[in-house]
Amino acid sequence: MTFAATVLTLYPEMFPGPLGISLAGRALAEGKWSLNAVQMRDFATDRHRSVDDTPAGGGAGMVLRPDILAAAVDSVVDDVPILAMTPRGLPLAQARVRELAAGPGVAILCGRFEGFDERIFEGRAVEPVSIGDYVLSGGEIGAFVTLDACIRLLPGVMGAASSGMDESFENGLLEYPQYTRPQMWEGRTIPEVLRSGDHAKIAAWRTARAEDDTRLRRPDLWERYCGARARSPSGARRQTKEE
Ligand code: SAH
Numbered sequence: 001m002t003f004a005a006t007v008l009t010l011y012p013e014m015f016p017g018p019l020g021i022s023l024a025g026r027a028l029a030e031g032k033w034s035l036n037a038v039q040m041r042d043f044a045t046d047r048h049r050s051v052d053d054t055p056a057g058g059g060a061g062m063v064l065r066p067d068i069l070a071a072a073v074d075s076v077v078d079d080v081p082i083l084a085m086t087p088r089g090l091p092l093a094q095a096r097v098r099e100l101a102a103g104p105g106v107a108i109l110c111g112r113f114e115g116f117d118e119r120i121f122e123g124r125a126v127e128p129v130s131i132g133d134y135v136l137s138g139g140e141i142g143a144f145v146t147l148d149a150c151i152r153l154l155p156g157v158m159g160a161a162s163s164g165m166d167e168s169f170e171n172g173l174l175e176y177p178q179y180t181r182p183q184m185w186e187g188r189t190i191p192e193v194l195r196s197g198d199h200a201k202i203a204a205w206r207t208a209r210a211e212d213d214t215r216l217r218r219p220d221l222w223e224r225y226c227g228a229r230a231r232s233p234s235g236a237r238r239q240t241k242e243e
């Protein structure tokens with residue numbers, strides 16, 4: 001099944017861009033996903049092809065018109081979740097990425113200027129999505145981020161190796177730190193346990209490091225993880241093992 005990505009943007013020439021190379025590019029060439037980058041301006045109705053207008057209530061910048069956005073969505077989007085890139089959205093997280101990647105595809109509205117007329121979110125079941133707490137100049141890079149995260153999870157795109165539950169966020173934790181050769185670099189060595197060949201010990205060390213690093217670097221994730229572990233049967237199992 002091909003994962004159908006539709007991007008609605010004022011800059012379709014930006015696509016596939018970084019998604020045309022390496023893993024995502026190969027998957028695109030192999031038909032594991034498809035890309036339709038749509039010029040929103042094509043749905044404007046006036047002779048200047050304008051897609052935006054001044055903010056109601058005053059203020060700087062321009063706002064994307066809901067009627068033009070809706071016309072674009074209605075003519076190119078078919079039965080896939082519709083996301084709109086906006087710093088006002090729910091931050092994109094791996095769990096949502098997994099859901100999206102398991103589905104038929106996704107449509108992504110890329111904002112520019114001051115963003116979208118709010119009514120589009122109600123009028124067309126559009127899900128506001130943010131890629132982080134900072135402001136970009138446009139939604140296209142958010143679309144790259146979202147699509148890249150989905151594409152690597154599509155069947156056959158990545159070796160089984162890195163799709164495992166060890167990866168950051170998959171189990172609610174950051175991944176444990178990784179090391180490779182050389183064994184000694186600028187006086188620093190690889191942790192002894194990783195060279196022990198003792199798989200149980202290595203697994204325990206990795207779990208401990210994943211937990212420590214998450215607690216120190218991402219107290220927000222850690223709190224949620226502890227809450228989930230306290231509630232879930234697998235958490236109870238883990239605790240038994242530790243005793
Ligand atoms: N006035 C808006 C920001 C507009 S930035 C506000 O303060 O909320 C212009 C466009 O860039 C947005 O419409 C959105 O599509 C994109 N963008 C900016 N920051 C983003 C973020 N953190 N996540 C996703 N998209 C973002």
